Amino acid sequence: MSGAVTVLYFAALREQIGRAGEVMPLDNIRTVSGLLAGKRKNDPVFDKAFPEAGIIRVAVNRVLADFDAPVKAGDEVAFFPPMTGG
Amino acid sequence: MSGAVTVLYFAALREQIGRAGEVMPLDNIRTVSGLLAGKRKNDPVFDKAFPEAGIIRVAVNRVLADFDAPVKAGDEVAFFPPMTGG
């Protein structure tokens, strides 16, 4: 066991996935892409919810990040659609 | 008697001239410049108050005008420094 990460989903993505998030074991995951690849393999809803990686935004520890950003134990990783505030 | 015009002064100009305005006979005056030339001839304070025509603004009937704008009986002609509102 190499620790855990908290994963969060927001807005349309949260609705498609059907939950607001989960705590999951880090295992051999090193990057955001790695985390997402694991998700896709285990749960078909992720392919539906993330049809194109390009339109999904990711934040690591509440800061916008790229898909190749590193992920380590204790991190909070959030996935969400493009933001529409203001 | 060819009618009268109301002449008004504002701000620094009002203070230099020492009054807020006056009603004066139109006589042979046809333009703003003509009106001002008459003033300068009759009262030396006007040369002091209007050292350069360029920095003084004029309004005829509450609309900004040029010095060659026509003036007729019943008009309200106002002289004032550049505006500094807002």
Add this chain to the structure above:
Amino acid sequence: MAAPYRKMAVAPRVVVQNDSFDVGEEISRLLQTSEQTGGIGSFVGVVRGGDGLVALSLEHYPGMCEQVITGLACEAIGRFKLSGCTVIHRVGRLLVAEPIVLILAAAPHRADALEATRFLIDRLKTGAPFWKSEEFADGRRCWIESRAEDEDAASGW
């Protein structure tokens, strides 16, 4: 016979007064006039302190002020497709940190609201007949001269 009714024109609210204004109340009033408003741009001019300044006194040309500001507001409404517009300008003696002028420009889209706000304050500064004099702690009093920067901003539109 009157022309057939087409579309309610947007009429600006223009006030020149001694008293201060309530920005929240003015925004609420503006929002009641149109459900098409998506954003309101605003500018509040304030008496800036420093160099011993105590107060500003604002003199104006009654009647012409309202006429000039209404003209500017109508120009802004047409040019920036506004759904509402309010301009309130104070006159008299105003202390440091007191508000002088309120501009509100409401529009369906924010770019129009923000552009119109800037247009209105830039043009009002040198185009509406108000004059400011400054009063200092040491008793000095002097008229503010117009700034080339303000003339340029106004003629840029």
Add this chain to the structure above:
Amino acid sequence: MAAPYRKMAVAPRVVVQNDSFDVGEEISRLLQTSEQTGGIGSFVGVVRGGDGLVALSLEHYPGMCEQVITGLACEAIGRFKLSGCTVIHRVGRLLVAEPIVLILAAAPHRADALEATRFLIDRLKTGAPFWKSEEFADGRRCWIESRAEDEDAASGW
């Protein structure tokens, strides 16, 4: 040992809340922080009616929102020499004509205040983690998609 005291930094006021806000009260609060303020630029975003829209619902990422907005406000303070800055963003269900967001940017000079206002709303629209869904009279509900126009406005700064 702490560095010697130099100059009071301008700290932004950033709030994410369900309740509405009082613009006049927020302006008064901002004016109390600095006598150097000569103008306050402002933007109020509003739920625009039309096409049977009844309400917007705003979802957000708690914690990240405040952090992103504070970062934007600090950037604006440095870039536009602000004397004060306030951003209040509402979340939850908001009816047509209700205010969504308030931006206030105070500065010694009006050009800075107005530029900063625009910078803040342009960058906040696509950079702060809020998501809007629309609710219509016929019962439909759908998420608003981000607009290329907004992305362009944000990346222009």
